[in-house]
Amino acid sequence: xxxxxxxxxxxxxxxxxxxxxxxxxxxxxxxxxxxxxxxxxxxxxxxxxxxxxxxxxxxxxxxxxxxxxxxxxxxxxxxxxxxxxxxxxxxxxxxxxxxxxxxxxxxxxxxxxxxxxxxxxxxxxxxxxxxxxxxxxxxxxxxxxxxxxxxxxxxxxxxxxxxxxxxxxxxxxxxxxxxxxxxxxxxxxxxxxxxxxxxxxxxxxxxxxxxxxxxxxxxxxxxxxxxxxxxxxxxxxxxxxxxxxxxxxxxxxxxxxxxxxxxxxxxx
Amino acid sequence: xxxxxxxxxxxxxxxxxxxxxxxxxxxxxxxxxxxxxxxxxxxxxxxxxxxxxxxxxxxxxxxxxxxxxxxxxxxxxxxxxxxxxxxxxxxxxxxxxxxxxxxxxxxxxxxxxxxxxxxxxxxxxxxxxxxxxxxxxxxxxxxxxxxxxxxxxxxxxxxxxxxxxxxxxxxxxxxxxxxxxxxxxxxxxxxxxxxxxxxxxxxxxxxxxxxxxxxxxxxxxxxxxxxxxxxxxxxxxxxxxxxxxxxxxxxxxxxxxxxxxxxxx
Ligand SMILES: Nc1ncnc2c1ncn2[C@@H]1O[C@H](COP(=O)(O)OP(=O)(O)O)[C@@H](O)[C@H]1O
Ligand SMILES: [Mg+2]
Numbered sequence: 108x109x110x111x112x113x114x115x116x117x118x119x120x121x122x123x124x125x126x127x128x129x130x131x132x133x134x135x136x137x138x139x140x141x142x143x144x145x146x147x148x149x150x151x152x153x154x155x156x157x158x159x160x161x162x163x164x165x166x167x168x169x170x171x172x173x174x175x176x177x178x179x180x181x182x183x184x185x186x187x188x189x190x191x192x193x194x195x196x197x198x199x200x201x202x203x204x205x206x207x208x209x210x211x212x213x214x215x216x217x218x219x220x221x222x223x224x225x226x227x228x229x230x231x232x233x234x235x236x237x238x239x240x241x242x243x244x245x246x247x248x249x250x251x252x253x254x255x256x257x258x259x260x261x262x263x264x265x266x267x268x269x270x271x272x273x274x275x276x277x278x279x280x281x282x283x284x285x286x287x288x289x290x291x292x293x294x295x296x297x298x299x300x301x302x303x304x305x306x307x308x309x310x311x312x313x314x315x316x317x318x319x320x321x322x323x324x325x326x327x328x329x330x331x332x333x334x335x336x337x338x339x340x341x342x343x344x345x346x347x348x349x350x351x352x353x354x355x356x357x358x359x360x361x362x363x364x365x366x367x368x369x370x371x372x373x374x375x
Numbered sequence: 376x377x378x379x380x381x382x383x384x385x386x387x388x389x390x391x392x393x394x395x396x397x398x399x400x401x402x403x404x405x406x407x408x409x410x411x412x413x414x415x416x417x418x419x420x421x422x423x424x425x426x427x428x429x430x431x432x433x434x435x436x437x438x439x440x441x442x443x444x445x446x447x448x449x450x451x452x453x454x455x456x457x458x459x460x461x462x463x464x465x466x467x468x469x470x471x472x473x474x475x476x477x478x479x480x481x482x483x484x485x486x487x488x489x490x491x492x493x494x495x496x497x498x499x500x501x502x503x504x505x506x507x508x509x510x511x512x513x514x515x516x517x518x519x520x521x522x523x524x525x526x527x528x529x530x531x532x533x534x535x536x537x538x539x540x541x542x543x544x545x546x547x548x549x550x551x552x553x554x555x556x557x558x559x560x561x562x563x564x565x566x567x568x569x570x571x572x573x574x575x576x577x578x579x580x581x582x583x584x585x586x587x588x589x590x591x592x593x594x595x596x597x598x599x600x601x602x603x604x605x606x607x608x609x610x611x612x613x614x615x616x617x618x619x620x621x622x623x624x625x626x627x628x629x630x631x632x633x634x635x636x637x638x639x640x
Contacts, residue, residue: 269476270476272442272476273472273476274489274493275442276468276469277490277493277494278462287492287493291478291480292480367521368479368521368522369479369523
């Protein structure tokens, strides 16, 4: 790297740090404004429309002390389905990228799947499976898998021909091409996919739980709603926002570790 | 043109050809990129293919590498058809390209050991060999740096180390020094020649620069349009280089002067 590029890099890095501090500050301000608005509004309307922040905090405390099992069930389902979709989706994407005979069939399948609304899968799962765990796993996997498959396939198509020729010049086996070239090349695609689906997946698991399970955050929220505990609904909502932020942080952390060879990525 | 005499200054050059092209034709669509090309490279020889951009040099290298098949004629490398017997030549040939083509997620040493790992050498051994080659190309301090932390010259050195580490009988270089600045390129060329001669490698080098060709090779083959041989000559002692340069410029044709100042291949 040239000195000039280094300087530019350092400047951008420190700029990024300033921006990060600014982000936290902005977040704090926005949260305070939301809480203040809730506080003011709750003084004018009945509790079942808008509870006070204190009531929500109390409900939140109740959740944290009594309902952690449900939180863990939800997070567990989410992670399991993410992991499975990732592995299966990447494998399907790999086959799509490597085998020209199977590719059109798999692609047709994936394209059809992406066109099926999440709601259809949720309703079908309720008809087809008794076990709530199977239902939720089924729903999440079918929703998430095509993202991994298609992005992996895109990653393989974006392989620089230069590098393919280079590795071919050593006359490798097909497996070695996957191991030394394709696999490391698609890691950023997998991470990016995870980053962009994790929020969606969180929403979907809640939704699926509302319809298809008796344990988990989604079913607890349904219960709270049907018993007019809007403070609990709000508390769950705040918790889910926090959960989503935590998951994003985890994925970004993975990205930093896995892509340390590409420092520009963590700056941008 | 007659078979050129075995050049002086090289020790123990056996007569058998390692690369042998016989009346090779290769077309893309209607365009004959290589039209009836024949030449040999003998064991331990360093031969340069010199020609203008678009003459078909890279195509010839691809034919030798076996990534392309000739439309007519035969290409033999160490008595194999490099296209059909793709696996038979495993580990016997290594290429260094015009650009470094390093894997950005691997460090310098991890790039240098790539060929060895593909050849199935044990990890420890591969690492040791890669480290020693990085030493040889003057990069012992940079072994654990990622590609983006290396300069262009350092990357090209890693690329050379990666090619030479597999200890190939045959080294192919496609404009490997053309994109570097003059000083780096001169040093690298000299280093490469020293290594190639010390380890008695057979080398087929491709370049569009007359200076590179003369400086590095035992023998120069000048290619015109459609990879037709315009001149084939051994490189004479230093005192006669002026005349050779003149001959090559004539063979390359009027655009040679302009060609030389271009930096791309
Ligand atoms: N894969 C290809 N398909 C079509 N045309 C090609 C291909 N490779 C090379 N060519 C053409 O063949 C000619 C010679 O190319 P190349 O062998 O790369 O020349 P050089 O390396 O001497 O510059 C060029 O006109 C180029 O456009
Ligand atoms: Mg070329």
